[in-house]
Amino acid sequence: MIDVASSADSVVPYARPSDLPDFDAPPVTEVAIALHFLAPNFRAVHLGLLWERLRDRYPVVEERSPMMSQVEQFGATHPPTVQFQFLDTPPVPLTVFADPTRESLVQVQQDRFQCSWRQGSPGHPYPRYSSLREEFVKNVAILDQFAAQQDIGELLVKQAEITFINAITDVDTVADVLRLTPAPVRDTTTELPEPDLTRVAQRRTFRTDDDVPYARLHMAAEPGLSPSGEVVQLVFTYRGEPFAGRRVVHPLASIMGFLDEGHDRIVRAFADTTTDAMHLIWRRTQ
């Protein structure tokens, strides 16, 4: 059990590393922080009861079909190909609880809990990780107390993840955003047109001290559309097992330690992979 009934703030304080790159105007337009867990006793009826505890902050509610949670597969030489479906209860929908502005969401389904922020208008800047983190801790505390009181059982957290979506305007291609090594020019006998779309994807795997893979950092860059027009979308996701390689004293502290580590690695990867010209536009201060 996550057990955050006692003072969550004292268990999971956050201190931004002093050497972490920083920007006055980062192009962040969306952030999602999520837990993936096992809770087979979580039923559709629980979603309505949970909303009672969240509706002051999130008065809008919508139900959707459950989404397939992406989970990192580590260790197995061949990816698992069998999926069990328990047919003793109907599928639990994905329920979205939104604030009136729809800038802040909580999404819950049987195996996933996600808190998201999305920029509603250009005048609403990214509220910073520390603020979104605090909101996430509060909502997880509500979920955890609810699960304990409703006999759902312990939420067995399998993986945690944090995603940053950046929408970069006034650029033509990903090459304007990323530090890319240009492909060597070579003679060719064909007359192929230049590519009109280029995507870039990278994946990095992190291991514990005893060489167990436990987390991955994904980066994807591609052209896209946003309300402000054509953009280059740059997405970073850090996902993995929050207890691997850690001495677990308090489960939530381990989870937040993992997410803080993910935020740290995403920010450093963002600074390392983007160009100096972009850093000027985003007003890099450190």
Add this chain to the structure above:
Amino acid sequence: MTIALEVGVRREHSAWETLSSPEWLSAVQTRVEQVAAADSSTRRNAPVALLAIKCALLLLQDTMSDDTLPPNIVPTADGGLQLEWHHNGVDLEVYVEAVGTVSAWCREGSREWEDDYYSTARIAKELSRLTSSPAR
């Protein structure tokens, strides 16, 4: 009391493969049916909890490859399940309690670890060495 649980199995196949199931699947199905149906009045254990069965199956879904050896599945006194593999000098035991909590222990010679939390990466890494295929 017999536990009523209907479980569907989805299987992903590429068009290049014949339709088949991993060998461990039928062994697990048979053993889970046995432990679930066992009359608890004839033994000292509590009946196996439905939640423990579900969590054990989800754990296997997350960690087993097609060629992984099936576990020995043993009911525990408190209504949980113990999944055991003893092969190639590796002893791996995964404990699923009646309330669904998972812990694991592994020993291979002088190497030993124990986890009190759900850690599929570590379990999957050990299971990748407990296969019916020749040693890799």
